[in-house]
Structures are given as C-alpha cells and as structure tokens.
Amino acid sequence: MRDLSTAKWSHVTRGVTAPGRCRLGGLATPHRPGDLVVAGVDRVGGGGRLEDTHGRRVRLRTGDLVVGACGNRYATDSYEGYHRPGPRAHLLTSGGVIGTAVSWHTGCTAPTELTILGALAGEDDRPLSLDRFARPAPPPPAERPRVLAVVGSSMNAGKTTTAAGLLTGWARAGLVPGAAKVTGTGSGKDRWAYLDAGARHVTDFLDFGMPSTFGYPVERLLAAMTAMRDALAHDGAGAIVLELADGLLQHETRTLTAALPEVCDGVVLAVGDALAASAGVDLLSALGVRVLAVSGLVTAGPLAAREAAAVTGLPVLSPARLADGAAVELLAGPVALATAGGR
Amino acid sequence: MIRVGAYREDGTPGPGILAEVELDAEVTGPAELWSPEVTVRDERGGALFDDSGGTDLAVEPAAGGGPLAEAGAERRARAFGVGNTAYRAQRLLRSAARLLGRPLPHLTVRIGAHDSPVRWGGGHYRLPGEAEPAEPYRISWAGEVHLGGGDAYLPGPSVGSYFHAPAHDAAVVCHEVGHHVCRHTADFKVNRLRPPDGQHSGKNALDEGTADFLTAMQLGTPDIHGWHRGHVPPWDQRRRGLDRCWTMAHLRPGRGGQTHANGTVWASALWSAHQAVREGGGESDRFVAMLLRGLVRLGSGTGAEAAGQFTAAALAEERKRRNQFSSLLREMTAADPALAPVVLAAMARHGIHPEGSNRALRERALAAALPEAAAAALPG
Numbered sequence: 001m002r003d004l005s006t007a008k009w010s011h012v013t014r015g016v017t018a019p020g021r022c023r024l025g026g027l028a029t030p031h032r033p034g035d036l037v038v039a040g041v042d043r044v045g046g047g048g049r050l051e052d053t054h055g056r057r058v059r060l061r062t063g064d065l066v067v068g069a070c071g072n073r074y075a076t077d078s079y080e081g082y083h084r085p086g087p088r089a090h091l092l093t094s095g096g097v098i099g100t101a102v103s104w105h106t107g108c109t110a111p112t113e114l115t116i117l118g119a120l121a122g123e124d125d126r127p128l129s130l131d132r133f134a135r136p137a138p139p140p141p142a143e144r145p146r147v148l149a150v151v152g153s154s155m156n157a158g159k160t161t162t163a164a165g166l167l168t169g170w171a172r173a174g175l176v177p178g179a180a181k182v183t184g185t186g187s188g189k190d191r192w193a194y195l196d197a198g199a200r201h202v203t204d205f206l207d208f209g210m211p212s213t214f215g216y217p218v219e220r221l222l223a224a225m226t227a228m229r230d231a232l233a234h235d236g237a238g239a240i241v242l243e244l245a246d247g248l249l250q251h252e253t254r255t256l257t258a259a260l261p262e263v264c265d266g267v268v269l270a271v272g273d274a275l276a277a278s279a280g281v282d283l284l285s286a287l288g289v290r291v292l293a294v295s296g297l298v299t300a301g302p303l304a305a306r307e308a309a310a311v312t313g314l315p316v317l318s319p320a321r322l323a324d325g326a327a328v329e330l331l332a333g334p335v336a337l338a339t340a341g342g343r
Numbered sequence: 344m345i346r347v348g349a350y351r352e353d354g355t356p357g358p359g360i361l362a363e364v365e366l367d368a369e370v371t372g373p374a375e376l377w378s379p380e381v382t383v384r385d386e387r388g389g390a391l392f393d394d395s396g397g398t399d400l401a402v403e404p405a406a407g408g409g410p411l412a413e414a415g416a417e418r419r420a421r422a423f424g425v426g427n428t429a430y431r432a433q434r435l436l437r438s439a440a441r442l443l444g445r446p447l448p449h450l451t452v453r454i455g456a457h458d459s460p461v462r463w464g465g466g467h468y469r470l471p472g473e474a475e476p477a478e479p480y481r482i483s484w485a486g487e488v489h490l491g492g493g494d495a496y497l498p499g500p501s502v503g504s505y506f507h508a509p510a511h512d513a514a515v516v517c518h519e520v521g522h523h524v525c526r527h528t529a530d531f532k533v534n535r536l537r538p539p540d541g542q543h544s545g546k547n548a549l550d551e552g553t554a555d556f557l558t559a560m561q562l563g564t565p566d567i568h569g570w571h572r573g574h575v576p577p578w579d580q581r582r583r584g585l586d587r588c589w590t591m592a593h594l595r596p597g598r599g600g601q602t603h604a605n606g607t608v609w610a611s612a613l614w615s616a617h618q619a620v621r622e623g624g625g626e627s628d629r630f631v632a633m634l635l636r637g638l639v640r641l642g643s644g645t646g647a648e649a650a651g652q653f654t655a656a657a658l659a660e661e662r663k664r665r666n667q668f669s670s671l672l673r674e675m676t677a678a679d680p681a682l683a684p685v686v687l688a689a690m691a692r693h694g695i696h697p698e699g700s701n702r703a704l705r706e707r708a709l710a711a712a713l714p715e716a717a718a719a720a721l722p723g
Contacts, residue, residue, distance in 0.1 A: 174497055
C-alpha cells in the first residue's frame with residue numbers, strides 16, 4: 001500500500017475530512033466525475049504547479065503523488081478536457097481536476113501527464129467521492145438578502161474582478177458580503193479573490209460535491225445555485241454575489257442565466273468590448289434577465305467604456321467604481337450612472 | 344417653537360436616545376429649517392416636511408434610510424436628519440454664544456452635499472475660496488457645514504444595521520460646528536486678513552482638537568466617535584478618544600502628519616484639564632469659557648493683525664503663531680488666571696507647556712519618554 005503522507009493534496013480535496021486516515025484504494029470500479037483519485041506524475045507540463053488545500057502553488061515533479069478529483073473542464077482560453085475512465089489522464093487545472101485534455105489554447109503548453117494509481121479510499125476501504133463531503137442544501141432563509149449575479153461574455157472578460165469590486169464596495173459600506181462561484185472548474189483562485197476583496201462568506205460548487213460543473217446535469221446545477229445562495233444567507237451574508245463562469249454562449253451558463261430572475265435581484269454583465277456588451281445585453285434581455293450595469297475589461301479603456309454605455313444605455317462601471325460606492329447603489333436597483341469614472 | 348425628532352446624548356457609543364425635542368426654529372422650505380443661529384437644508388431635493396402639519400416634524404430616524412431603504416423610509420430619515428442637525432448645531436452655538444457673551448455669525452448647514460458621483464459619508468466646514476473637491480455652492484461668507492448623505496452601514500442602536508447618515512450622528516455635526524466656533528474666535532488661518540472670496544478652509548491640529556473637545560462637552564463622553572469609529576480600538580489614535588493620555592510625543596509634524604490624529608493630543612489635554620477643574624470643584628462651563636476666551640485672545644492677539652502688518656511673510660508668521668499649542672495655552676491661562684495652575688498641571692502631563700514650539704514640545708516629550716541614558720544621547 002502506497003503511503004499518502006507525502007502525496008500532494010490538491011485544492012479540490014480541501015473538504016476531505018481526516019485525510020491522514022485515507023489510503024490508496026483499488027481500481028475495481030470505473031471512476032465517475034467527482035470521485036477522488038490518487039495519481040502519479042509521469043511528465044510535468046502546463047504551469048508545473050499544483051494548488052494545495054491551503055492555496056499554496058506547489059511545484060510538481062515527475063514521480064510525485066497527487067490527490068485530485070475526476071472531472072471535465074471547459075475553458076476557452078485554456079484546456080478542454082473530459083473525464084475518461086482509464087489509467088492515463090491529465091491534470092486539467094492546477095486545482096486538481098483530473099481528466100483527459102482534448103484541445104487547448106495556443107497559449108498553453110501540453111498539460112501534466114498522470115497515471116491514475118487508484119481511488120482515494122476511506123478507513124473502510126471504500127472509494128471516496130466529493131459528494132461524500134458535500135454541504136447539504138439548506139432550507140430557504142426566512143429573509144433573503146439582496147443578491148446580484150455576475151455573468152460574462154467569455155472567459156477572462158473580468159467577471160471575478162467585477163465580483164470582487166462588488167464585494168469590496170459592500171464591505172466598505174459596512175455590509176456583510178458573501179460570494180459564490182456557481183459554476184467553473186475547481187481552483188482556489190476565485191475563492192481567494194473573493195476573500196481578498198472583503199467577502200466574509202464564500203462558497204462554490206466544490207462545497208456541493210462537484211470538482212467542475214461542466215458536464216453535470218443542469219438540474220443539479222440549478223439546485224446547487226439556489227443552495228449556494230441560501231447557504232450564504234444562513235452563514236450571515238447581507239449582500240451576495242453569484243458568479244457564473246465562462247461566457248453566455250456556454251450551454252450550462254446560458255441555462256442557469258435564464259433562471260437568474262428567480263434567484264437574484266439583478267445582473268452585472270462583464271465584457272471585454274462594446275460589441276460583446278451589446279450582444280450580451282440583447283441575449284440577457286431575450287432571457288428575461290434584468291441587467292443593471294456593464295463592467296469587466298471594457299472599463300479599462302474610457303473610450304471603450306463610453307462606446308459600451310452608448311450602445312447599451314446602461315451604466316458602465318469599473319471594478320474600482322463599484323468598490324467606491326456604486327456596488328451599494330446597484331443593490332438598490334437600476335442606477336443612473338453613465339460613466340466609468342470615479343469621484 | 345417646533346418639535347423635532349433628535350438623538351439626545353446618553354454617554355454611550357451610539358447615536359444616543361431618541362427623543363422629541365423643542366427647537367426654536369421654523370420651517371422655511373420643503374427641506375429647510377431656519378433658526379437665529381443656523382439654517383439646515385437637505386440639498387437632495389424633495390419635500391421632507393409635507394406630512395407634518397408644520398410644527399411637529401419627523402421623529403422617526405428610519406434606521407438612517409440609505410440606498411436600500413424604501414422611498415418613504417428614506418424621506419423620513421432625511422427629515423429626521425434635518426431636525427437632528429438643527430437641534431445639535433443650535434445647542435452648541437447657543438452654548439458658545441452664552442459663554443462668549445456674543446452670538447456667532449449665522450451658520451448654514453447643507454446635507455447631502457457632494458454625494459455625486461460617489462456617496463459621501465463625511466462632513467467638512469467650508470469658507471469661500473478654492474477647495475478640493477470644488478464647491479458646487481456659493482459659500483456663505485460666514486462659513487458652511489457640509490454633510491454627506493452617508494455611504495456605509497453600522498450596527499444600529501437596536502437590532503440590525505443602520506445607515507450612517509452624518510446628519511444622524513451628533514459627533515459629526517458637533518465637530519463641524521466646532522470649526523465654525525474656531526473660525527470666528529481663534530481664526531487659525533488668519534482668514535480675517537484674506538480676501539472674502541479667498542478664504543482658507545484648511546484646519547490645524549488645534550482646530551481639530553478644539554472641535555473634538557467641544558463635541559465631547561456636548562455629548563458628555565470622551566469617546567465621541569464611538570459609534571462610527573467603533574471598529575477602531577480605543578488605544579488607536581484614529582479612534583480620537585479623549586480619555587487617553589495622548590502627549591506631544593504622539594504628534595506627527597509636517598506634511599505627513601495627520602491633522603485629526605494630532606488634534607487628539609490637544610483634545611485629550613483639554614479633556615484632562617477639564618476633568619482636573621471638575622475634580623477641584625470647578626464647573627464645566629467655566630473651563631469651556633476659559634477655552635473660548637483663549638481662542639478669542641489668540642485670534643486677536645499680538646501678531647501681524649494687531650500690528651497692522653499684512654505682508655505675506657507677516658501673515659505666515661501669524662499663522663505659525665496660531666498653530667502652536669503653547670500659544671493657545673498661554674492665552675487660556677491669561678483668560679482665567681485663577682484656573683491656570685490646575686490647567687497648566689494637567690496640560691503638562693500631555694507634554695504641553697506655555698513656552699516652546701510644537702516641535703520643541705514634541706522633542707521634550709520624546710526625551711522624557713526615553714530612558715535617561717538614551718535621552719542624554721539625543722543631540723542638543
């Protein structure tokens with residue numbers, strides 16, 4: 001039996017209780033998404049790092065043992081990967097999602113290659129899955145706090161930065177901010193960004209048993225989105241932001257977005273340019289979603305911001321402007337703030 | 344006389360006790376109260392008093408209103424803010440006028456000022472002249488207090504959060520009104536010798552500290568900002584608590600200095616002196632009168648103004664004189680020699696003496712705080 005005390009435990013295992021009592025199990029049954037596995041590093045690729053349960057980016061070396069979770073990845077600027085039963089796999093995220101990469105962005109190097117050695121098993125030798133450590137869905141809170149959602153035109157459109165701007169603005173205003181990463185692929189990066197921005201309570205799909213949301217049934221994602229919102233309310237959040245990963249054209253994101261009017265009070269759209277702002281607002285309007293403002297990378301350029309404001313008729317608010325007071329105004333509803341400037 | 348809702352001081356960190364109070368004022372606009380001492384106006388528009396019948400104004404603070412409140416609650420909160428501000432300002436100005444033996448020039452207070460494009464949770468005292476940010480108003484020659492509409496939530500006096508509208512916070516109102524008292528007594532920036540439209544709105548540490556002390560006298564507590572600075576520990580100078588022994592060693596001189604924090608050195612020394620006077624059987628009013636008369640003496644003293652020297656250099660020299668803690672202490676002791684021994688003793692515990700520049704007093708206080716051998720090694 002391999003000793004797991006020297007294994008590198010990835011971010012997606014952060015919810016595993018008593019890891020010291022876990023052991024390497026067999027390969028008797030095919031793995032499913034969410035199953036925890038132990039893999040050996042055959043060749044280091046990608047960024048060459050693994051984010052551990054504390055958030056440290058640990059250097060990977062050939063021969064290392066890695067504990068991660070099976071899953072898929074949908075990242076237009078990075079890897080496209082799927083869970084495939086079998087011993088050969090790739091490290092799809094530095095956060096520890098393990099699957100098979102089928103394509104990747106030209107800016108990426110080939111991913112780290114792994115051999116799956118077996119399941120991560122508990123003391124009873126039964127294989128462990130993230131579902132075992134998932135937080136149960138809470139009952140609806142007696143009083144629901146104000147909730148905004150952030151959606152974007154694509155990956156790297158500035159969604160997390162926008163969410164962070166909202167969180168900072170709320171924290172500065174004395175509110176108790178909460179944040180949920182509703183969809184995406186297991187990584188601590190956004191979680192740390194929320195906390196750094198002032199979030200007092202944070203949750204994500206990992207807390208609800210999914211290492212990556214791509215490929216999970218939409219019904220489960222819808223239930224998880226509501227559960228995350230309610231969990232934050234129960235934890236004590238007074239203002240909540242829900243961030244949906246990827247762009248509006250991604251299937252699951254689009255389906256969840258259509259449900260947002262039932263879940264939140266309004267949406268902030270993060271985009272990289274004015275054309276995306278126009279298309280995004282049209283798409284959201286067609287889904288019946290109330291867009292309160294545009295933000296994201298487009299706000300980096302005053303000219304692009306003015307273009308976006310002109311074409312959408314919405315306030316275009318930079319993350320700094322959100323942090324500087326506009327975040328609270330947005331909680332109150334539509335605002336007449338037409339510029340991206342500050343005081 | 345009208346009746347308004349206001350917070351009465353209760354000596355605890357918080358807005359105070361909610362009460363209906365008599366106010367010698369009248370409604371002169373949809374969002375304006377006028378009294379002989381002060382006009383208070385909410386600049387954000389709307390009719391705040393139209394459901395009151397004219398003499399009994401809003402008594403309900405509506406948890407401060409704010410962006411998350413429904414429209415009716417926001418209107419009630421604004422109306423309360425106008426009444427509360429008028430009540431606090433009138434009380435302080437009347438008290439000062441009684442002790443000075445003359446009224447101060449009429450003060451204008453604007454609420455909801457500078458709230459665009461970003462909400463503002465503070466207050467300031469402005470005179471006509473260049474200012475940052477630029478004033479959208481034509482500022483009264485006598486000076487104006489501007490209060491933001493608020494930008495943050497705080498723990499409320501009861502369960503739940505409270506939108507910290509500065510007009511609901513007696514400490515903010517009294518502090519800014521305190522600057523009005525300073526302007527028309529000590530005139531620390533020597534504005535009387537400046538052009539009417541070129542007044543200097545800057546403050547020095549004595550101005551900030553005096554305003555804090557007058558606030559403490561009004562609120563009956565040295566922890567004047569305990570409500571909206573409750574997150575700052577009491578041992579931190581930024582809490583601006585007056586019951587700590589801040590000494591000249593805590594003064595941070597020069598442009599990098601923090602005027603409000605430096606003001607706590609003077610404010611805490613005044614608080615100590617006031618306590619000492621009380622413990623010796625003296626009355627609060629007598630000590631406050633000593634301070635006010637000292638301020639008047641400082642502002643009409645023996646410098647450039649008295650000598651009729653109006654050159655830039657002479658003005659700078661006079662301004663420097665009015666910056667010195669020792670100068671004001673000397674004028675206070677001259678204003679009430681009988682109280683001088685006890686006041687000087689109390690001030691000395693804060694490193695404030697009637698002779699020496701601020702820098703010299705600071706070095707003296709620092710040396711006194713060091714072990715003997717280290718102090719001996721200091722130059723000079």
